[in-house]
Amino acid sequence: MDKRNNELLTQNELLFTLIGIIIGAGILSLPNAVVSEAKQDGWISTIIGSIYPFYIILVGAIIIKKYPDNSIMDVSKLCFGRVLGNLLNLLFMAQFLLYVLGVIGAAHSILRVYAVWFMTPFKITLVLLLVVVYISIIGLKCISKLNILMFFIILLYMISSLTALKVGSLLNIQPVFGAGLEKIIKGSIETTFSYGNMELLLLIYPFVRSKVAVVKTALKAAVIVMVLYTWTVFITIFYLGPDVIPKALWPFFFVSESVKIPVITSFRFIAMALWTLVIIKTATNQYYGATAILNNMLKRIDRKYICIALAPIILIFSLLFDNEVARRDFFSKVMPWVTLFNIGYVTIVAVFALILNKKPTKPSAEYMS
Numbered sequence: 280m281d282k283r284n285n286e287l288l289t290q291n292e293l294l295f296t297l298i299g300i301i302i303g304a305g306i307l308s309l310p311n312a313v314v315s316e317a318k319q320d321g322w323i324s325t326i327i328g329s330i331y332p333f334y335i336i337l338v339g340a341i342i343i344k345k346y347p348d349n350s351i352m353d354v355s356k357l358c359f360g361r362v363l364g365n366l367l368n369l370l371f372m373a374q375f376l377l378y379v380l381g382v383i384g385a386a387h388s389i390l391r392v393y394a395v396w397f398m399t400p401f402k403i404t405l406v407l408l409l410v411v412v413y414i415s416i417i418g419l420k421c422i423s424k425l426n427i428l429m430f431f432i433i434l435l436y437m438i439s440s441l442t443a444l445k446v447g448s449l450l451n452i453q454p455v456f457g458a459g460l461e462k463i464i465k466g467s468i469e470t471t472f473s474y475g476n477m478e479l480l481l482l483i484y485p486f487v488r489s490k491v492a493v494v495k496t497a498l499k500a501a502v503i504v505m506v507l508y509t510w511t512v513f514i515t516i517f518y519l520g521p522d523v524i525p526k527a528l529w530p531f532f533f534v535s536e537s538v539k540i541p542v543i544t545s546f547r548f549i550a551m552a553l554w555t556l557v558i559i560k561t562a563t564n565q566y567y568g569a570t571a572i573l574n575n576m577l578k579r580i581d582r583k584y585i586c587i588a589l590a591p592i593i594l595i596f597s598l599l600f601d602n603e604v605a606r607r608d609f610f611s612k613v614m615p616w617v618t619l620f621n622i623g624y625v626t627i628v629a630v631f632a633l634i635l636n637k638k639p640t641k642p643s644a645e646y647m648s
Contacts, residue, residue, distance in 0.1 A: 287488040290496050292423035296483070296564075297500035299426030300476045301332065302433060302507060303561030304385055304554055307529040308607075309473050309508065310515040314524040317466025319451060320458040321521070322513040327463070328470030329505035332477040335621070336501060339481045340494045341629040347490040351481035351628055352575045358631035365576050371478070371624060372572035374617045378476065378565040379593055381610055383407060384600025386558045389529065389551075400601050404594055411562045412590050415570060416583045419486060422567055429560040432553050437507060440514050440534045447517035472614040473508065477501065478621050479568045528603055566593075 288296065313321040313328075339351075346354050352371075356364030387403040414421060456463070477497070484493050515524060515531050524530045532554075570589065574582040600606040 286420060287486055288419065288423055288483070289488055290492055292420075292427065293483075293487050293493065294496050294500050295427040295430045296419075296423045297477065297480060297497055298503055299429055299560055300479050300564045301474060301500075301504045302557075303382060304389065304558045305382075305473055305561075306433075306508065306511055307389070307531045307554065308385075309470070310512045310524050310530045311527060312469040312473070313466045313512055314516060314521050314530075315466075316469055317463045318458040318521040319453065319516055320456060320463050321466055321516055322452070322509050323456070324463050324466030325470045325509045325512045326505060327467035328474055329501065329508070330467075331471045331618070332474045332501040332504065333498070335477045335625055336480065336494060336497045338625050338629045339478075339497075342481060342625075342632050343484050343490070343493055345632050348485050350483075350485050350575070351625070352572055354632055355624075355628050358628060358635055367624060367628075368572055368576060370620060372569050372576075374475075374621070375479075375565045375569035375572070376589075376593070377610075377613065377617070379411075379562050379569065380597045380600060381606065382558060382562045382565065383411075383593065383597040384606045385603070386555075386562075387597075387601070388603040388606070389532075389554070389558075400598055401594075404597050407559060407562065408590055408594055408597075410559050411566050412586050414559075414563045415567045416586050419483060419567065419571075422563055425560050425563065429557055433507070433557060436535070436553060437510060440510075440531075443514050443518040443534050447514070448520070449517070451517050451520040452513070468615075470508070472610075472618060474504065475614070475618065475621070476565065476568075478625065479564070481625065482568055482571060 309325075310321060313324050317324040342351055342354055346357075349357075352364075352368045355367050355371075358364065359367065383404055386407055387400040414425060458466075477500075480493075480497050484490070487493055511531055515534055518534050519527070519530055527533060566586070566589075570582055570585045573585050573589075574580065577585070600609070
């Protein structure tokens with residue numbers, strides 16, 4: 280029992296894991312998407328977009344309360360039967376593979392522009408993927424430690440962006456509500472996609488030591504993400520202005536150019552090193568999610584073999600996203616459907632879990648490795 284408790288996540292580990300699940304390298308391009316629609320009011324759209332993770336948490340709370348020891352995959356099979364339940368779980372899993380492809384694709388685009396321009400996309404992807412697969416194999420406890428470390432790195436970067444207040448202009452965020460309600464709402468829809476991955480809460484909650492505070496911890500995580508996202512969009516608008524941001528692929532990265540450190544001639548390379556670690560963290564979270572769901576469906580196959588088997592597929596398909604503009608165009612078309620599926624999937628499972636009086640035959644896997 281003591282060994283099992285040592286393997287389970289604490290509330291702090293859950294908190295930082297949920298934050299890390301959502302916040303990734305996409306935060307660098309977040310202002311581009313939202314400001315293109317909501318202009319100087321993009322930060323308001325970012326706040327409105329946070330409704331999505333709060334909805335997932337509050338609806339998911341029904342599942343967590345009724346089935347504290349079983350993940351959403353088990354509950355899905357319990358409610359809909361093995362065949363339909365596994366089909367829904369397969370669709371649920373597919374989004375995380377897409378996220379991995381998107382993150383790895385964005386990674387070699389960013390790194391080739393700002394850091395390792397001498398390396399080919401294949402080499403960059405291979406190195407990143409090897410690290411991601413290795414950490415994912417170790418298990419959720421290790422991943423939670425990585426998320427804690429990466430949170431403070433991201434927080435450090437956020438604190439460094441305060442220097443942009445000295446050189447930005449208050450005029451860039453005025454007039455407030457000047458973009459109009461319609462554009463603010465459109466901007467919030469764009470932001471909603473950036474709040475994705477909170478669904479992984481419903482995959483990992485059985486592996487939390489104390490189930491009592493799971494929902495409360497998840498709500499804290501959502502609030503922290505909302506604050507960090509809102510600050511990111513606000514300071515980028517304040518620094519660059521709403522007219523410049525839509526022309527930059529990674530506008531928040533330019534905020535780092537305002538940082539001046541004695542002796543260090545450019546903060547860019549430090550920032551790039553930090554964001555490389557964040558990219559690895561983000562891809563690892565999503566890769567773990569995909570392999571854990573497949574492991575739930577293919578119980579006789581050890582998860583580490585699933586991790587290894589998926590790696591060549593990810594490597595090949597991620598290279599298709601070598602063009603950053605094409606990558607964003609693809610995901611802008613796919614993500615609305617992914618979001619709608621997640622809302623429907625979580626809601627339907629929660630409703631059936633509420634009205635059906637079925638008991639699981641056994642809890643989820645005992646350990647998280």
